Amino acid sequence: METVLITGASSGIGVALADCFAADGARLVLVARRNERLQVVADDLRRKFGVEVHVCAVDLADPAGVRELCQALEQRHLNVDVLVNNAGFGILGPFQESDRQLQLKMVALNVAALTDLTHRLLPPMLARRRGGILNVSSVAAYPPGPWMAVYYATKAYVQSFSDALWYELKATGIQVTTLSPGPVKTEFASRSGVGSLGLLDRNAMSAPRVAQAGYRAYRAGRRTTTPGWGNWAGTILSRCLPRALIAPLVGRIQMRKRTGPNRKPD
Ligand SMILES: NC(=O)c1ccc[n+]([C@@H]2O[C@H](COP(=O)([O-])OP(=O)(O)OC[C@H]3O[C@@H](n4cnc5c(N)ncnc54)[C@H](OP(=O)(O)O)[C@@H]3O)[C@@H](O)[C@H]2O)c1
Structure with missing residues (x-):
């Protein structure tokens, strides 16, 4: 049976991705900070799909949290076959006015924890060639x-x-896929200090739709997927236009989203 570890599985896209893998009969390991929320998601998956679900409540922005998670996997004899690095958050507002600790926490979660977990969980995958x-x-x-x-x-x-x-892992049998969504209706916007997205709100996709796209791309062995034609076209435009042109365009969109003061730490 395949074991799938999903970070950020207490809300939004993470919950929807857990649904996709559970529907496939996978054993799940759900990770986030809010234990009660994880338990609710786990109970729901057990009831709907009859799958085995483990829960691990840790703060991944703290390197000790990543170590704690890996120790818990060892203690429970869980070999992770699929690692879903989904946990993340954003902060909207002028950089120089932002909370430095919160910005560093974002880098720790979005970048360092993702790298650390990948580095820790990849060797056993390579050994199993799966x-x-x-x-x-x-x-x-x-x-x-x-x-x-x-x-x-x-x-x-x-x-x-x-x-x-x-590319590095192409010949090893280990699949690497990125899911690159545009705006999605989750807790992300309110937690990032983003108010109404205006036009973007109307185009925001649902978490299940985005998760399905990511899940299908992963199963199909694709390198990357950007759900929604408009979002996909936006990524092409971003790569074609000179940065001096694209920066003001994106900046204007971000400014419109800003409704209040910079977000404060949780
Ligand atoms: N929503 C969008 O518009 C959008 C667009 C593009 C990409 N994304 C990306 O999609 C991913 C999921 O976001 P979402 O939209 O589903 O937002 P969300 O509903 O806010 O979910 C974020 C998840 O990350 C977890 N998390 C946050 N800080 C954590 C920490 N320090 N340690 C462990 N877990 C932590 C949260 O759980 P706890 O609070 O319980 O820890 C939650 O489960 C993120 O990487 C985000 O950048 C979102």
């Missing part, structure tokens, strides 16, 4: 993102790292 990694990136991976500068940079890292790893 498994894969599904990393949740974003359309934000492609252009620079004024007023959300660090978040966009973290997603550029996720995309570049995953694409490189996809």
Whole structure:
């Protein structure tokens, strides 16, 4: 039986991805900080699909949290076949006015924890010559993102790292896929200090639809997927236009999303 570890599985895209893998009969390991929320998701999956679900409540922005998670996997004799690096958050607002600790926490979660977990869980996959990694990136991976500068940079890292790893592991039987969504209706916007997305709100996709696209791309052995034609076209445009042109365009969109002061730490 396939064992799938999903980070950020207490809400949004993570919950929807857990549904996709559970429908396939996989054993799941759900990871996030809010234990009660994880338990609710786990009970729901057990009831709906009759699958085995483990829960591990840790703060992945803390390297000790990643170590704790890996120790828990060892203690429970769980060999992870599929690692889904989904946990992440963003911060909207002028960089110089933002909370430094929170920006660093975002880098720790979106970049360091994803790298650390991949580095720890990949060797056993390689030894078994089986498994894969599904990393949740974003359309934000492609252009620079004024007023959300660090978040966009973290997603550029996720995309570049995953694409490189996809090539490195091509001949090993280990699949690497990135899911790069545009706006999705989850807790992400409110937690990032994003108010109404205006036009983008109307185009925002549901978490199940985005998760299905990512799941199908992973199963089909694809390198990357950007659900929605508009989002996909946006990534092409971001890569074709000079950065001096795309930065003001993206900056204008970000400014419109801003409704209040910078987000404060959880
Ligand atoms: N929503 C969008 O518009 C959108 C667009 C493109 C890409 N994405 C990406 O999609 C991914 C999932 O986001 P979402 O939209 O589903 O947002 P969400 O509903 O806010 O979910 C974020 C998940 O990450 C977990 N998390 C946050 N901080 C954590 C920490 N320190 N340690 C462990 N887990 C942590 C949260 O759980 P706890 O709070 O319980 O820890 C939650 O389960 C993110 O990587 C995001 O960048 C989102």
